[in-house]
Amino acid sequence: MKVLVAVKRVVDYNVKVRVKADNSGVDLANVKMSMNPFCEIAVEEAVRLKEKGVASEIVVVSIGPTAAQEQLRTALALGADRAVLVESSEELNSLAVAKLLKAVVDKEQPQLVILGKQAIDSDNNQTGQMLGALTGYAQGTFASKVEVAGDKVNVTREIDGGLQTVALNLPAIVTTDLRLNEPRYASLPNIMKAKKKPLEVLTPDALGVATASTVKTLKVEAPAARSAGIKVKSVEELVEKLKNEAKVI
Ligand code: AMP
Numbered sequence: 001m002k003v004l005v006a007v008k009r010v011v012d013y014n015v016k017v018r019v020k021a022d023n024s025g026v027d028l029a030n031v032k033m034s035m036n037p038f039c040e041i042a043v044e045e046a047v048r049l050k051e052k053g054v055a056s057e058i059v060v061v062s063i064g065p066t067a068a069q070e071q072l073r074t075a076l077a078l079g080a081d082r083a084v085l086v087e088s089s090e091e092l093n094s095l096a097v098a099k100l101l102k103a104v105v106d107k108e109q110p111q112l113v114i115l116g117k118q119a120i121d122s123d124n125n126q127t128g129q130m131l132g133a134l135t136g137y138a139q140g141t142f143a144s145k146v147e148v149a150g151d152k153v154n155v156t157r158e159i160d161g162g163l164q165t166v167a168l169n170l171p172a173i174v175t176t177d178l179r180l181n182e183p184r185y186a187s188l189p190n191i192m193k194a195k196k197k198p199l200e201v202l203t204p205d206a207l208g209v210a211t212a213s214t215v216k217t218l219k220v221e222a223p224a225a226r227s228a229g230i231k232v233k234s235v236e237e238l239v240e241k242l243k244n245e246a247k248v249i
Contacts, residue, residue, distance in 0.1 A: 001148070001170075003046045003055045004110035006101055007039040007075050009068040010121040019222045025091075026121075026220060035071040038116025040078075041176040044183040045146055046114055047079035054148045055112070057081050061104050063097050065089050069199060076194035077186035083199040084108075088211060094122075096204075096211040098130035103207035105135055110171065112153060117142050117175040128175035138168035142177040 011017055011026070012034040018027045035043075049055035060075040062068040063086040072083035086100050105113060113135075115128040132139035140146075140155030144163065147154045148170075157164045158177045168174075186194070204211045232238045242249045 001049075001055050001112060002057045002059065002108065002110040003049060003112045003114060004105065004108055005039070005042045005046045005058060005060045005075065005080065006113070006115045006127070007043065007060050007062050007071055008036040008116070008119045008121075009033050009062060009064050009071045010036045010119055013037055013120055019220050023219050023221060025217060033067070033070070035074055036116050036119045036121075038118055038120070038176050038178075039071075039075075040183040041178070041180050042114040042116055042174075043075045043078050043080060044181045045143075045174075045176060046112075047184075048181065049112075049146075049148065050079065059084060059108055059110065061086065061101065063088060063092060063100050072199055073191075073194050074186060076197040076199070077191045078184065079190075080197075082197055085199065085201045086204060086207065087201055088204055090211060091213070091217075092211055093213045093215045094124045094126045094130055096209070096213065098127050098134055099209045100204060100207060100211070101127070101131050102134040103209050104202075105131070107207075112148070112170065113137070113173045114146075115173070115175045117177055128173055132173045135171075135173070137171050137173050139173040139175070140166050140168050141175045143174050144177050144179045146174055146180065 012032040015031055020027050046055060046058045050058055058080040059082055060072055060080040061084040062072050069085055072085055076083055084104060118125040140157060142158045143155045144158045145156035151170050152167050153172050154165055154167050155174055
């Protein structure tokens with residue numbers, strides 16, 4: 001079974017992002033970039049499926065600038081077999097990304113496509129769902145357990161107040177939640193080996209996909225700074241402040 005995993009290059013989760021002075025976006029100059037954490041979980045799940053003998057080949061795909069090759073090499077070091085970069089320096093919205101992924105799905109014909117549930121930069125949580133609509137494949141989102149059984153994949157989903165298990169006919173799309181697995185670290189020998197694994201570079205034009213955006217970012221703002229807290233001396237003072245200052249009781 002071929003598994004396709006979509007990985008996005010994003011600002012590392014440890015970085016405190018700074019908004020550009022003109023509020024047009026986030027400042028990416030000299031900022032550490034990494035693989036989106038939910039995509040790391042997606043790669044890990046594919047590697048575990050291969051280790052179990054369920055997956056025969058893992059192809060990782062990223063859409064983004066030339067530098068996204070770094071995240072693809074990381075995925076190759078973690079156990080993916082080959083990589084595809086759809087190179088674009090434009091800021092692409094989710095629908096454009098989903099259309100490009102659909103073109104890669106058509107080309108690669110995977111039985112299972114694994115994506116993160118969300119990219120931590122744009123917080124869209126919609127690419128997997130859009131890819132589901134474009135391909136017509138069954139989808140199991142927010143997966144905390146994935147079991148392939150014959151021509152089906154059982155996905156346990158994290159939903160409000162509990163878990164839901166759905167059976168999807170293959171080919172299918174799965175998006176990963178936080179508790180699906182704990183990704184491994186790449187070992188040094190595997191990082192070295194990954195340099196020799198195949199990495200194909202394509203363009204949206206070559207895939208015949210128009211990427212013009214239908215969404216324009218008007219303004220990006222940092223959250224308002226929190227005002228400092230105070231210490232009160234008694235319960236009476238606390239109640240008084242909650243009533244008259246905070247006006248919450
Ligand atoms: P989003 O819908 O933007 O929150 O992203 C959800 C998931 O879609 C990510 O975790 C990735 O698996 C995939 N994805 C989004 N953007 C890209 C991209 N530029 N390249 C590859 N995969 C992407």
